[in-house]
Amino acid sequence: MEAEVSGRNLYMPQLATIVRITEETHDTKTFTLRFVDDEYRRQFSFRSGQFVEVSVFGAGEAPFGFASNPNRKEDFDITVRAVGRVTRALHQKREGDVVGVRGPLGNHFPFEEVFGYDILIVGGGIGLPPLRSLIEPMLDARERFGRILILYGARTPADRVYKYLLDQWGKRQDIEFLQTVDVGDETWTGHVGVVTTLFDKIQVDPARTVAFTCGPPIMIKFVIQGLLAMGFDPDHIISTLERYMKCGVGKCGHCAINHKYVCTDGPVFSFKQMQAFTEPL
Numbered sequence: 540m541e542a543e544v545s546g547r548n549l550y551m552p553q554l555a556t557i558v559r560i561t562e563e564t565h566d567t568k569t570f571t572l573r574f575v576d577d578e579y580r581r582q583f584s585f586r587s588g589q590f591v592e593v594s595v596f597g598a599g600e601a602p603f604g605f606a607s608n609p610n611r612k613e614d615f616d617i618t619v620r621a622v623g624r625v626t627r628a629l630h631q632k633r634e635g636d637v638v639g640v641r642g643p644l645g646n647h648f649p650f651e652e653v654f655g656y657d658i659l660i661v662g663g664g665i666g667l668p669p670l671r672s673l674i675e676p677m678l679d680a681r682e683r684f685g686r687i688l689i690l691y692g693a694r695t696p697a698d699r700v701y702k703y704l705l706d707q708w709g710k711r712q713d714i715e716f717l718q719t720v721d722v723g724d725e726t727w728t729g730h731v732g733v734v735t736t737l738f739d740k741i742q743v744d745p746a747r748t749v750a751f752t753c754g755p756p757i758m759i760k761f762v763i764q765g766l767l768a769m770g771f772d773p774d775h776i777i778s779t780l781e782r783y784m785k786c787g788v789g790k791c792g793h794c795a796i797n798h799k800y801v802c803t804d805g806p807v808f809s810f811k812q813m814q815a816f817t818e819p820l
């Protein structure tokens with residue numbers, strides 16, 4: 540029997556047109572996708588932290604987190620680093636080409652649940668896109684949150700994604716934004732060091748702050764260690780986990796960690812939930 544939710548075949552991709560391609564770095568591009576079917580486009584919505592399976596016909600399918608503001612209705616962004624077969628094939632596509640999209644899939648970042656809290660966001664490299672999808676609706680509802688602090692780290696100045704957006708965030712008076720690079724260049728006058736070195740530059744009250752982090756596994760490990768050392772409750776540390784995925788809908792078992800499927804129980808987990816895993820993350 541085919542897997543269905545509300546009459547929708549979970550394995551059936553919907554066609555979407557690539558309406559815009561933005562070069563972010565030497566190996567990373569943002570693709571703005573718009574569903575071809577008007578009715579499907581009108582009823583489509585997603586939450587920050589969810590992901591889509593994108594099929595590049597003839598190459599295969601791969602999961603990508605939503606990178607844009609869920610309040611934006613006509614289209615959405617994914618930001619993709621070219622690492623292998625599917626991602627390189629996607630990078631060959633041009634504006635006007637069509638791909639397949641399944642989703643939205645997975646759980647999402649807590650949003651209404653953190654109204655009233657200070658928010659600390661820590662992103663590394665290609666981990667910023669899903670966090671952007673959280674930051675932008677938070678800025679839309681700015682009065683609902685306390686302080687919003689954003690820390691972003693990348694390998695080099697050129698490896699930073701969304702440079703235009705980082706400039707805007709740096710100028711805003713209603714958020715605190717700090718960025719760093721592992722290795723500077725002749726143009727870079729900012730901070731140098733891994734993202735956790737920015738922790739020395741901020742003061743937060745862990746009791747009234749919820750931290751969100753996304754990035755390479757090694758970065759997440761050190762960020763979580765740093766947050767715990769600052770006194771954060773494991774329940775107030777929210778992260779995403781990446782696992783090899785196939786079906787994306789809890790059927791094949793590829794993404795299992797212990798008794799959880801990252802594709803349906805995740806990809807968003809609190810550190811408290813992660814502590815229950817006996818497998819190494």
Ligand SMILES: Cc1cc2nc3c(=O)[nH]c(=O)nc-3n(C[C@H](O)[C@H](O)[C@H](O)COP(=O)(O)OP(=O)(O)OC[C@H]3O[C@@H](n4cnc5c(N)ncnc54)[C@H](O)[C@@H]3O)c2cc1C
Pocket residue numbers: 590599601602603604605617618619620621622623624625626627665668669780781782783784806
């Ligand atoms: C929930 C979820 C959300 C994701 N969101 C994004 C996103 O927003 N942007 C993005 O660029 N990627 C994202 N990824 C990772 C992305 O799915 C993989 O990069 C993609 O599946 C690789 O497919 P491929 O066919 O191009 O590479 P393959 O041909 O399968 O692999 C080529 C090489 O890349 C390596 N590789 C494969 N996957 C990864 C990975 N995740 N990290 C590092 N190296 C890898 C392989 O080990 C191999 O050496 C996400 C993954 C998950 C599970």
Ligand code: FES
Pocket residue numbers: 783784785786787788789790791792793794795800801802803
């Ligand atoms: S990818 Fe198939 S169960 Fe998660």
